[in-house]
Amino acid sequence: MDTPDRRNSTTQALGELCSLLGDRLSTAPAVREAHGKDQTWNPGAPPDAVAFVRDTGEVQKIVSICARYKTPVIAYGTGTSLEGHFSAPFGGISVDLSGMNRIIAVHADDLNATVEAGVTRKQLNAYLRDQGLFFPVDPGADASLGGMAATRASGTNAVRYGTMRENVLNLTAVMADGTVIKTGSRARKSSAGYDLTRLLVGSEGTLGIITEVTVKLYGIPESIVAGVCPFPSVEACCKATIQAIQMGLPVARIELVDAEHVKAFNAYSKLDLKVTPTLFLEFHGTEASTREQAETFGAIAEELGGGPFSWASKEEDRQKLWQARHDAFWATRALMPGKESFATDVCVPISRLAECVTETQADLAASGLYGPIVGHVGDGNFHVVLYCDRSDPDEVQRVKEAYGRLIDRAIAMEGTCTGEHGIGSGKVAYLEREHGPALGYMKAVKRALDPQNILNPGKNAAI
Amino acid sequence: MDTPDRRNSTTQALGELCSLLGDRLSTAPAVREAHGKDQTWNPGAPPDAVAFVRDTGEVQKIVSICARYKTPVIAYGTGTSLEGHFSAPFGGISVDLSGMNRIIAVHADDLNATVEAGVTRKQLNAYLRDQGLFFPVDPGADASLGGMAATRASGTNAVRYGTMRENVLNLTAVMADGTVIKTGSRARKSSAGYDLTRLLVGSEGTLGIITEVTVKLYGIPESIVAGVCPFPSVEACCKATIQAIQMGLPVARIELVDAEHVKAFNAYSKLDLKVTPTLFLEFHGTEASTREQAETFGAIAEELGGGPFSWASKEEDRQKLWQARHDAFWATRALMPGKESFATDVCVPISRLAECVTETQADLAASGLYGPIVGHVGDGNFHVVLYCDRSDPDEVQRVKEAYGRLIDRAIAMEGTCTGEHGIGSGKVAYLEREHGPALGYMKAVKRALDPQNILNPGKNAAI
Numbered sequence: 001m002d003t004p005d006r007r008n009s010t011t012q013a014l015g016e017l018c019s020l021l022g023d024r025l026s027t028a029p030a031v032r033e034a035h036g037k038d039q040t041w042n043p044g045a046p047p048d049a050v051a052f053v054r055d056t057g058e059v060q061k062i063v064s065i066c067a068r069y070k071t072p073v074i075a076y077g078t079g080t081s082l083e084g085h086f087s088a089p090f091g092g093i094s095v096d097l098s099g100m101n102r103i104i105a106v107h108a109d110d111l112n113a114t115v116e117a118g119v120t121r122k123q124l125n126a127y128l129r130d131q132g133l134f135f136p137v138d139p140g141a142d143a144s145l146g147g148m149a150a151t152r153a154s155g156t157n158a159v160r161y162g163t164m165r166e167n168v169l170n171l172t173a174v175m176a177d178g179t180v181i182k183t184g185s186r187a188r189k190s191s192a193g194y195d196l197t198r199l200l201v202g203s204e205g206t207l208g209i210i211t212e213v214t215v216k217l218y219g220i221p222e223s224i225v226a227g228v229c230p231f232p233s234v235e236a237c238c239k240a241t242i243q244a245i246q247m248g249l250p251v252a253r254i255e256l257v258d259a260e261h262v263k264a265f266n267a268y269s270k271l272d273l274k275v276t277p278t279l280f281l282e283f284h285g286t287e288a289s290t291r292e293q294a295e296t297f298g299a300i301a302e303e304l305g306g307g308p309f310s311w312a313s314k315e316e317d318r319q320k321l322w323q324a325r326h327d328a329f330w331a332t333r334a335l336m337p338g339k340e341s342f343a344t345d346v347c348v349p350i351s352r353l354a355e356c357v358t359e360t361q362a363d364l365a366a367s368g369l370y371g372p373i374v375g376h377v378g379d380g381n382f383h384v385v386l387y388c389d390r391s392d393p394d395e396v397q398r399v400k401e402a403y404g405r406l407i408d409r410a411i412a413m414e415g416t417c418t419g420e421h422g423i424g425s426g427k428v429a430y431l432e433r434e435h436g437p438a439l440g441y442m443k444a445v446k447r448a449l450d451p452q453n454i455l456n457p458g459k460n461a462a463i
Numbered sequence: 464m465d466t467p468d469r470r471n472s473t474t475q476a477l478g479e480l481c482s483l484l485g486d487r488l489s490t491a492p493a494v495r496e497a498h499g500k501d502q503t504w505n506p507g508a509p510p511d512a513v514a515f516v517r518d519t520g521e522v523q524k525i526v527s528i529c530a531r532y533k534t535p536v537i538a539y540g541t542g543t544s545l546e547g548h549f550s551a552p553f554g555g556i557s558v559d560l561s562g563m564n565r566i567i568a569v570h571a572d573d574l575n576a577t578v579e580a581g582v583t584r585k586q587l588n589a590y591l592r593d594q595g596l597f598f599p600v601d602p603g604a605d606a607s608l609g610g611m612a613a614t615r616a617s618g619t620n621a622v623r624y625g626t627m628r629e630n631v632l633n634l635t636a637v638m639a640d641g642t643v644i645k646t647g648s649r650a651r652k653s654s655a656g657y658d659l660t661r662l663l664v665g666s667e668g669t670l671g672i673i674t675e676v677t678v679k680l681y682g683i684p685e686s687i688v689a690g691v692c693p694f695p696s697v698e699a700c701c702k703a704t705i706q707a708i709q710m711g712l713p714v715a716r717i718e719l720v721d722a723e724h725v726k727a728f729n730a731y732s733k734l735d736l737k738v739t740p741t742l743f744l745e746f747h748g749t750e751a752s753t754r755e756q757a758e759t760f761g762a763i764a765e766e767l768g769g770g771p772f773s774w775a776s777k778e779e780d781r782q783k784l785w786q787a788r789h790d791a792f793w794a795t796r797a798l799m800p801g802k803e804s805f806a807t808d809v810c811v812p813i814s815r816l817a818e819c820v821t822e823t824q825a826d827l828a829a830s831g832l833y834g835p836i837v838g839h840v841g842d843g844n845f846h847v848v849l850y851c852d853r854s855d856p857d858e859v860q861r862v863k864e865a866y867g868r869l870i871d872r873a874i875a876m877e878g879t880c881t882g883e884h885g886i887g888s889g890k891v892a893y894l895e896r897e898h899g900p901a902l903g904y905m906k907a908v909k910r911a912l913d914p915q916n917i918l919n920p921g922k923n924a925a926i
Binding site for chain 2 (some may be wrong): 035046058060107108109110111112134151152153154158162163165166174175179180181182183184185187188189190191192193194195196198199201202203207218221222242245247248250285286288289292296347348349350351354363374379380410411414415416418419420422423427430431434435436437438439440442444445446447448449460461
């Protein structure tokens, strides 16, 4: 696509953008590189320039200019996405929204807040703490809320509070023709028209650039209890989860950590856990109800040959536990120095989870690969950490093939190729395998809303 | 639109449909009338014929034939929608899905079930009871799950369990070109591609005809406690609701009934409630937690000058209470014999609810209109029952104007023109007022997915 015509129109677009943004438009190689490559093995490609924007009006002007010159526009938040979402394979302008980090309004009585897209989840939670409120979606990284909405992010407590799909009330977005729209009201529910909010959530910047997000908030629970519970097998972990959820136990977090991961946690985070498949849990509620929940779970575990379930309500102890869980990436990376690690991400119906995990473990063993597993087991979502020495093409090939088989396995079990990381450029090939003829309608929506294909081309259904 | 050309193509389409369906294609006037007019004041229009279908394959064939002749296709479930959703202003074929009432699969471990679109919520719940599971969305009427998905229905316990938006996992739908698609897997979450499920939920048969629905299920709670709590004012009811939700009380139902409605319930359902704004509540959980929830709510009410909160856990007492709430329509209709009544449906942020209700009451009084109010107060959604003698054009006009002001008031308070009844043909005029430029993108999606505008033309964004 790098034709003389394109170079010419890009040059003209850059000229207009420079007049608009001054030194907030950067073409410095280091800045462009940083905005074109994520931390994974997905190939990166730098944009032609990076625009550091201040408000929705600026994004609108940028998109209008780019629309005139058919120049790609790629939204960038914190750069923590994992599937090559913000690479620029066709060049264009990276719109860095991290400077749009104002908390516009907190409506405590309505339990929602409106923030600019660059506000991160930790920033919002620090701001809310004094009001006794919190925003629950927690993908691990301190991602921006705009980016989390765009990738339909979730994480450890989606089992209780839902994902971004359930927690975004409305969005402000700049569409491909430069029009600014608001996708909904602040009412908690509505039956008025098509659900543009949910259409944009998960569209990865291919249908519109999200500039403001209204999210649901929750009261900080009176009591939080967290703990770990060892089990004899992955299957027993899954059975305990199913029983807990079926009986309506409102578990806030329930995370599967396989024996290999427990080893890594013990080494990296100085824990002393029994090396066996383990559940990390958290319960939210009143003092009485969290105690009741913990006791009920303990009884379920015991019946399945697991336990003892040791739990703590002191914040310090809880933090240590969840910090270990969040450090999983680093803990496992430390296991195999010199090798790169990356996280896979499939999700299956819970009833198939044990089978999917066990078959995957056997497959990895047969392929001579090592892959510790963590999972948001309450949702059936798990991550295998795969290692590879990228200078060894044979190993790279074996890893890629094993990941392909994992995805095929998940889809065959009525699951999905990605529970929370998204499609980006890394999983484009799997979209059709998962959706079949439905993909054609996604593409039709893309063509209708962005006929020039300027919004994040080459990602998700924008292909 | 009733040109000789159209009549000719409709005749040809009917001929092909008759060959396909035999006596399951009806052109009997009574059948057509019943499939073209709902129970409200929205004007009806009969379809040219009604097709009683048996499976997705038949729907696919019907849509393919109709696409060839540009004949409108209108999905019909139980006929309980309230905004003229299934009238046929441009003629065409009503596809009656009530015969597609098989429960295809219940996945108890995964807490979901796949059903044909014609299965009603009561049918599903009767089927599930022995397994200790239930489907929570309850719009009052025994609607079909396909229809509930299509209108994004909700009802009394959405505050805890969400609406159809949150409770549909995936759909099978026949698109305007006759292609059958499945919009997602059975995984509880996914970040793979655009959210076609949520795009079809609430699209009222204008983007595709839903033929199968996979919905989330929940374990029947060990304990259910329900009760009524009188308050000195609507405002106190709203404050109590806000406090309860803010402190994380997992209330399953919280319904506002104004004094006029209480009178109607007392008369119609032989209750003996104090005539004052009242909350009807329900709590789900363990024995201990429901007791704790009820006690906590009682304390909140007392602080706000309300109470006493009298509650019961016996099923018989609970059923009587909720039957009264569900009979609201009949109870209020009985108040003004000879007049027609119909339910309005707006939804605002909870913080504005008391204000919106109070201003509306004052407006009605000033307009010489009578309008008892019930509301899903936990969601900020309320219904004013308006009465009118349709032979009195002046009264009809005053009622319509008052409703228009109610909608304007709700939108001005960052709310929506419909919380749960939908747009249909009755509220098309309000879509633009609520969504502004966003409506253009809804229409673009409609044009992209149904370029001939054969799916339920004249409804929602299909205009």
